[in-house]
Every structure is written in C-alpha cells, then in structure tokens.
Amino acid sequence: MEIAYFPGCTLSTKAKGLDRSARDSLQALGFTLREIPEWNCCGASFPLTNDDLRLAGAVRNLVRAAEMGQEELLALCSTCYNVTKRANRVMREDTTRRERINTFIEAQYDGHVRVVHLLDLLRDRLGFEELRQRVTRPLEGLRLAAYYGCFLLRPADEIALDDPETPHLFEDFLAALGAEPVFYPHRGECCGSYLAVGAPEVALDASYRILQAARRSGADALVTSCPLCHYNLDHPQREMATRYPGFRPLPVLYITQVLGVALGLDPEGFGFERHAVDPLPLLARVPEKVSAL
Amino acid sequence: MRLVLNPSVLQNELLRRVEELSGQDVMACYQCGNCSAGCPASGAMDLLPNQIVRLLQLGCAEEALHARAIWYCAACLSCEARCPKGIDVARLTEALRTLALEHGIRHIAIEELPPEVLAEMPQQAFVGGFRKYSA
Numbered sequence: 001m002e003i004a005y006f007p008g009c010t011l012s013t014k015a016k017g018l019d020r021s022a023r024d025s026l027q028a029l030g031f032t033l034r035e036i037p038e039w040n041c042c043g044a045s046f047p048l049t050n051d052d053l054r055l056a057g058a059v060r061n062l063v064r065a066a067e068m069g070q071e072e073l074l075a076l077c078s079t080c081y082n083v084t085k086r087a088n089r090v091m092r093e094d095t096t097r098r099e100r101i102n103t104f105i106e107a108q109y110d111g112h113v114r115v116v117h118l119l120d121l122l123r124d125r126l127g128f129e130e131l132r133q134r135v136t137r138p139l140e141g142l143r144l145a146a147y148y149g150c151f152l153l154r155p156a157d158e159i160a161l162d163d164p165e166t167p168h169l170f171e172d173f174l175a176a177l178g179a180e181p182v183f184y185p186h187r188g189e190c191c192g193s194y195l196a197v198g199a200p201e202v203a204l205d206a207s208y209r210i211l212q213a214a215r216r217s218g219a220d221a222l223v224t225s226c227p228l229c230h231y232n233l234d235h236p237q238r239e240m241a242t243r244y245p246g247f248r249p250l251p252v253l254y255i256t257q258v259l260g261v262a263l264g265l266d267p268e269g270f271g272f273e274r275h276a277v278d279p280l281p282l283l284a285r286v287p288e289k290v291s292a293l
Numbered sequence: 294m295r296l297v298l299n300p301s302v303l304q305n306e307l308l309r310r311v312e313e314l315s316g317q318d319v320m321a322c323y324q325c326g327n328c329s330a331g332c333p334a335s336g337a338m339d340l341l342p343n344q345i346v347r348l349l350q351l352g353c354a355e356e357a358l359h360a361r362a363i364w365y366c367a368a369c370l371s372c373e374a375r376c377p378k379g380i381d382v383a384r385l386t387e388a389l390r391t392l393a394l395e396h397g398i399r400h401i402a403i404e405e406l407p408p409e410v411l412a413e414m415p416q417q418a419f420v421g422g423f424r425k426y427s428a
Contacts, residue, residue: 009416044420048368048387049314054424079417154370155381164374190333190369196414197422198401199337199365206333227415235413 001125003116004070005033006061008080009041015077015227017271021256022076022118028263029126029134036064036073042083045194052100058087062115063107072114074121076256078226082151085115086158117152118225118255119169120161128176136264137289138178142282144258145182145219146170147210149229153188164188173255174223177262184217186210191232200236207232208240211250220282221251223258230254234276251279264289298351307354307392314388319349321378328372328382338362342372342382349385363389364400364426387425394428401426 003026011019026033039061047054061084065073075081091098092111102108116124122131148167156164167188171181189210192203211233214222224230234252241247257270261283272280312319322343329341339361340348348357357363363386372382390400403423 009420014413014415041416041420043424044417045368045424047424048381048384049391050316077417079421150367150369150371154374156374190367190371192333193367193369194418194422194425195334195365195367196418197406197410198426199334202334202337202365203367205336209333228417228421231413231415231418 001030002032002034002070003121004065004068004073005035006039006042006065006073006075006080006084007035008039008075008077009044010227011077015230015254015271017269017274018076018225018227018254018256020269020271021254021260021265021267024265024269025256025259025263028265029122029131033074034068034070036061036068039064042075042080042087044079044083046083046086050097052097052104055087055090055101056105058084059091059101059107059109060105062088062091062111062113063105063109065113066109070113072116072121074116074118076118076225078117078149078151078224079228081115081117082159088113088115089158117161119152119173122173123169128172131173132176132178135177135262137262137286139174139258139262139286140178141285142179143182143218143220144174144179144253145184145214145217145222146174146187147214147222147224147229147233148188149224149226150188150190150193151226170223174258177258179258182214182217182219184213184219186213191229193228193232196228196232203232204236204239204243207236208244208247211237211240212247215248215250219250221253221279223253223255225255237277249277251275251277251282253279261286294356296351296353296356303352305352305354307358308349308352310392311349311354311357311385311388314391315381315384317380317384319346319380319385322346322350322380323378325377327375327377331371331375333369333371334365334367337365342366342386345389346380346382346385358389358393358396358398360389362386363393368425390425399428403427
C-alpha cells in the first residue's frame with residue numbers, strides 16, 4: 001500500500017522521533033511512504049481571515065502530491081493535518097479563492113487529493129481488527145489517555161474525523177494495540193497551543209488541567225500526535241511540580257511511539273530521550289514480545 | 294471603562310472592517326456566554342469572549358482592539374463549536390488582532406524571546422505564533 005507523506009517542519013527537527021517511529025511502524029504494517037518532493041511549511045496555523053496568501057504553502061504541498069499521481073496525502077502532525085485539510089477544502093469548494101491561489105502559485109489544482117491522518121489511514125486502509133492481529137507486543141496493563149486536542153476535532157464540519165464532543169477513534173486505536181483506553185473530560189480541550197510563544201503561563205495552566213484530568217481518570221500516560229501539544233504538555237512538567245503542590249508527572253507519548261512498541265519494533269530513534277518525563281519505566285511494564293507460534 | 298453610546302457608532306469604519314475580515318455578523322449574538330464558558334484562556338482575559346462581542350455590538354470596536362483578551366485566544370475553536378448562533382468568535386479575535394497589528398499595537402517581540410525557548414520550542418509554535426501575535 002503506497003501513500004504520499006508530508007512530514008512537516010517539526011518532524012524533521014524537534015520531533016524526529018515521531019517521524020522515525022511512524023516510518024518504521026507503517027513499513028512494518030505494509031505501507032510504502034512516498035515523501036512528497038520539495039515540500040514546504042504548511043503555515044502552521046489556518047488563517048481565520050480570508051487571507052489567501054497564507055494558504056499558498058499548504059496548497060503547494062497538495063499540488064506536489066497530485067503531481068505524484070497520489071490520491072491521498074498523509075500528514076502525521078495534527079497541525080499539518082488540520083491546516084492542509086482545511087486548505088484543501090477551500091480549493092475544492094470555493095472556486096473564486098481556488099482560482100486566485102492557483103494563479104499565485106502557478107498551478108491548476110482542484111482539491112481532489114484526500115488529506116488523511118494516521119488514525120483514519122489505519123482505520124480505513126488497514127482496519128483496527130487487522131491492526132490488532134499484527135500487534136506482537138500488546139500494551140497490556142497500560143492505561144492510556146488519548147489526547148485529541150483541537151486540531152483533530154475542530155472545526156467539526158471541515159475535519160470530520162470523529163464526533164467533536166464525544167470522539168472514540170483514538171481510543172479504538174489504543175484498544176487495538178492492547179492498551180486500556182482512558183476516557184477523561186479534557187481530551188478535546190486546548191493545551192494552549194501557540195500561547196506557548198505569546199503567553200506561556202496560560203499554556204502551562206491549560207496543559208496542567210488536562211494532565212490532572214487524565215491522572216484523576218487513572219491514566220498512566222497521555223498519547224498525542226501533535227508536537228506542539230507534546231511540547232506544552234511534557235516540557236513544563238518540572239515547573240508544574242514546583243508550582244502546583246501534589247502534582248505528579250505523567251509521561252506524554254507520541255501516537256506512533258506506542259504503535260511501534262506494540263508492533264515489537266526496535267525503538268532506536270523513537271526519541272524517548274528527548275522527553276522531559278521519561279516514559280521508559282512505564283513502557284518497561286509492557287510484557288516482552290510474544291514469539292509467533 | 295466609561296462608554297458613551299450613540300447610534301452613529303454602529304456605522305464606524307473599524308467595526309465594518311472587523312466584520313469584513315472575520316465574515317461574522319456580531320449582531321447575531323444573544324449573549325448566552327457559551328463561548329466564554331468553554332474558553333481555556335478566559336481566566337487570563339481582561340474581557341471575556343462574549344464581552345468582546347458585546348463591545349462590537351455596541352459599536353466599540355476601538356475598545357475591543359485594545360483589550361488584552363484578543364492576545365490570549367489560541368484559536369482552539371471551542372467557542373466556534375459551541376455557539377448556538379453559529380458565530381466563530383475566534384474569527385473575530387483574529388480580525389481584531391490583524392487590525393491591532395495594523396494599528397501598531399504589539400504583543401510579542403520576537404527578538405526578546407529567551408534563547409532556551411528558541412532552542413526547545415517546536416517550529417510550528419513559532420510559525421503559527423508569530424503569524425497570530427506579531428507583525
């Protein structure tokens with residue numbers, strides 16, 4: 001199974017572990033990732049005013065995928081997925097804006113490529129039941145809290161990956177890996193996002209509330225597919241420990257790290273050493289690989 | 294803050310530009326407060342999201358432009374998801390920020406960010422954050 005892949009800026013630098021664990025895992029599952037050539041930044045935020053220039057970067061990547069003859073484009077990072085999918089919708093449905101953007105980037109793109117995330121790729125092209133069969137090291141005993149954040153859910157009519165208030169796609173994925181999914185009220189709340197730059201204390205507080213909610217629901221770790229959410233939730237936990245009495249750290253894992261571990265892959269390059277809260281003691285609790293009969 | 298209202302404020306150019314940039318009709322809001330209830334940053338705001346909309350309804354776009362609250366919106370779209378009148382408040386705050394930046398109002402100075410932040414923070418935070426909060 002072949003699929004065009006857009007890694008994005010952060011996966012090539014600060015979140016190499018997300019990229020590597022995704023490449024290894026998807027290869028093990030029989031996918032051939034074809035990285036789109038000469039890709040550029042998606043823009044990292046979808047413009048909420050009708051600013052067509054700010055969509056040009058994301059659309060250019062879609063044009064590259066179309067030129068490869070691909071019908072689907074995989075974006076792993078939640079931000080890239082959200083921005084690219086919404087830009088694609090503008091190209092598909094708004095003929096005036098489409099023409100303006102196409103003229104600007106000298107392309108003739110009509111929005112036909114489908115933008116997918118790891119979760120719907122595995123659900124629709126492999127199937128979670130098949131995924132369950134491929135798992136060689138089930139994450140037994142791990143209580144994992146899926147963290148959707150904003151970008152996998154909103155705006156609901158444009159993203160349409162799952163129900164925006166009561167999603168279960170991410171939990172279904174974790175269950176297929178053998179983990180016990182934990183449902184908690186803050187899984188679609190914002191981590192603070194870009195406020196990490198402009199108002200870090202607000203982001204710290206927002207992330208603290210999410211971690212506490214997951215902890216109260218019995219989670220052993222949080223799982224995300226967004227490097228910015230990961231930064232906001234993982235990086236400041238030392239400061240949270242000094243600021244909020246009784247705070248206990250909670251590991252934050254990437255979606256493809258847990259996938260790779262469940263597939264029994266060598267975690268070399270998965271980037272666990274970059275985490276502020278070391279997830280390895282928790283992962284060591286997972287029973288060793290079950291050998292095939 | 295002391296406000297003096299008269300009907301002519303509703304014709305002001307700034308309000309027209311907020312509505313043009315955002316594509317939102319501020320008069321559709323009936324002040325239920327759902328946007329403020331779900332906002333993860335409301336605790337840090339001087340004015341709540343529904344109060345920003347109320348200022349705009351009263352024609353006080355200039356006051357809304359100077360509210361600190363507009364710089365605390367992370368565009369998480371919880372307000373958009375829960376508004377019973379279909380108003381996207383995040384589009385209003387983005388329009389207000391865009392106009393504030395045009396007016397020379399600044400929130401973050403890129404050159405003042407500490408080196409350890411620059412070293413650790415993911416690229417998407419810079420690209421997205423600078424697009425939203427700096428000119």
